[in-house]
Amino acid sequence: MARTTGSDGEKTEATIREAAVNLIARLGYEAMSMRQLASEVGVQAAALYRYFPTKEELLFTLMREHMEGLTDAWEAARPVSADPAQRLSAYVRNHIAFHIERRHATHVSNMELRSLSPERLTQILRMRTAYEKELRAILRDGDETGAFSIDDTGLTAMALIQMMTGVIVWFRPGERLSIAEVTATYLSMTMRLVGAKIDAYSAARPFGRAKDAAAF
Amino acid sequence: MARTTGSDGEKTEATIREAAVNLIARLGYEAMSMRQLASEVGVQAAALYRYFPTKEELLFTLMREHMEGLTDAWEAARPVSADPAQRLSAYVRNHIAFHIERRHATHVSNMELRSLSPERLTQILRMRTAYEKELRAILRDGDETGAFSIDDTGLTAMALIQMMTGVIVWFRPGERLSIAEVTATYLSMTMRLVGAKIDAYSAARPFGRAKDAAAF
DNA sequence: GCAATAATAAAACGAACGTTCAATTAATTC
DNA sequence: GAATTAATTGAACGTTCGTTTTATTATTGC
Structure with a gap:
């Protein structure tokens, strides 16, 4: 046949x-x-x-498109405001929403990096670093303007990323907590973690992703 | 031959x-x-x-002994004090010290779970759950006594574990930060995350692992 | 120093792997 | 409706995999 x-x-x-x-x-x-x-x-x-053409090219394609999707989602969700608390809030909302929506693809992108050739690994890591850099910039701005109080911006950025991405490890849709509840709790933890002076994340809610805003 | x-x-x-x-x-x-x-x-x-006897048995042995080591380390480091802040401080110190010391073994235990047979997977997960339960108990006590202010104990425990274990992803000995500096920053982030009322982690330092105490 | 045992090498097993190639059929174009 | 192109099959390639078996040598206990 x-x-x-x-x-x-x-x-x-x-x-x-x-x-x-x-x-x-x-x-x-x-x-x-x-x-x-x-x-x-x-x-x-x-x-x-x-x-x-090869199994590895398939893996690489999946990863590259996942990272591009993450970057694009952030471009679309990034607020025009210069207020660090609002920007951080938008970053957290976008990150959690995106990763919960694409749990499996995130798992692949995070766990299978070692199966890429050096050149392809570099390419994926470059995209990841660029995305994380956005968070570091927000934290630095917030620290400098006094909106946040942070010991070490680089270290805090890594801690936040790990904490947020970790959602996909235990979160299962339709269980005890809704996506909106999880996001709200993570937002609250984030703001306390960076030492946000006021309960700024509440005020920032209207600036979150339009899609999620309705849930509040 | x-x-x-x-x-x-x-x-x-x-x-x-x-x-x-x-x-x-x-x-x-x-x-x-x-x-x-x-x-x-x-x-x-x-x-x-x-x-x-088999490749999988080798993997299982490595994982089981890693988890036993983690449990044993916590048994030894667990403070007699009932103060939640002191207990949380000890938990964080022990967790970070143990995972940095055994970066590779932690990587294996976290990434290769899917290569275990169902029975062995269950066994490892049981050990892990028992260890995490200790953290949840500390958080619950702290929340109930008013030492902490926590939205959701279960969720906060997962967030903290992910955040702390994430250290092994980026930490490399001998780079910018020492283990002591990293631990101190994570301790500070943890205490703010759980809404600890006072700067209790400083007072708790003498109760940390003897080995690390000298570093402060 | 001789028997028993512990530790390893060397070779082989069948199965599964990623990948290639030629043949074949469905859809499209003219 | 014939020619062309797109999509797929079935079989095969050489390699590598985890594992087993058998033989051989070093060490240990008497």
């Missing part, structure tokens, strides 16, 4: 991406075989190579 | 463990081959099976 009735390249590629993210998140990149992925897609292993 | 001059079972097993932790941390469990591990140890692959 060969080409199957109703087969469509675009649709197949999308199915491959989706199945790959889920499989890699569940089994790990090394543990997932191309045959397993193909079977999940409903296709023979050879067909995958029409869309991705 | 067969038995080599000067070969010693105990020494070989210790070397295997050490090499395995480092290799798995660097390459990942699935990506590390038994032949690669054997070569690192300076032995043929077949020799490994005298000490560990």
